[in-house]
Amino acid sequence: MLTKKIDHIGIAVRDASTKLSLYKNFLGLTDIHTEELSSRGIRVYMIRVGESKIELLEPMNEQSEISKFLEAKGEGIHHIAFNVQGIDQAVELAKQNGLQPLSDSPKPGAGGTKVLFLHPKTTGGVLIELVEGNH
Numbered sequence: 277m278l279t280k281k282i283d284h285i286g287i288a289v290r291d292a293s294t295k296l297s298l299y300k301n302f303l304g305l306t307d308i309h310t311e312e313l314s315s316r317g318i319r320v321y322m323i324r325v326g327e328s329k330i331e332l333l334e335p336m337n338e339q340s341e342i343s344k345f346l347e348a349k350g351e352g353i354h355h356i357a358f359n360v361q362g363i364d365q366a367v368e369l370a371k372q373n374g375l376q377p378l379s380d381s382p383k384p385g386a387g388g389t390k391v392l393f394l395h396p397k398t399t400g401g402v403l404i405e406l407v408e409g410n411h
Contacts, residue, residue: 277366283359283407284322284329288345288352292321292334299323299330309411311386318342320386322411331357331386355393355403363390363408370394387411 289295299305307324317340321332333354335343345354360366367377376395385391389409396403 277360277362277369277406280359280361282328283357283405284331285356286331286333286354286405288333288342288349288354290334290346290351292319292332295332296321305330309387312336313384313386315384316341322386355405357391357405357407359410360406360408363392363406366392366406375399382406382408385409385411 287295296308300308305323305325309322309324311320311322312318313320314336317336319334319336321334323330323332333342335346337343342354363382367379367381370377370392376398378393378395382390382392385407387409389407389411391408392406394404394406
């Protein structure tokens with residue numbers, strides 16, 4: 277697996293419309309892509325900042341993985357994502373390195389990407405997302 281760059285930083289928010297003004301009006305960032313990931317119960321706002329992105333994660337329902345995070349921890353940084361090549365081999369490679377993947381294989385992500393999360397208890401307290409593809 278080859279790590280290419282930091283893909284994005286995910287930030288959990290209750291209501292993205294109130295947060296978007298910070299990025300658009302104050303920071304002048306206007307390259308924003310919105311997508312709904314219905315199977316995961318989240319609405320994603322990808323805000324391009326140079327080569328990387330800020331990802332606002334907004335729950336679409338109470339069962340959303342983001343709803344659970346917001347309930348437990350409140351709004352704030354949810355994860356750091358790295359763009360990689362060879363994500364299909366990442367599960368075994370992670371296990372060989374003492375890391376715990378949160379799924380047995382990569383899942384569909386925003387923009388047609390493949391994603392795999394690593395449990396924060398095995399990564400020093402940080403939820404790490406591996407992303408293959410570009411969105």
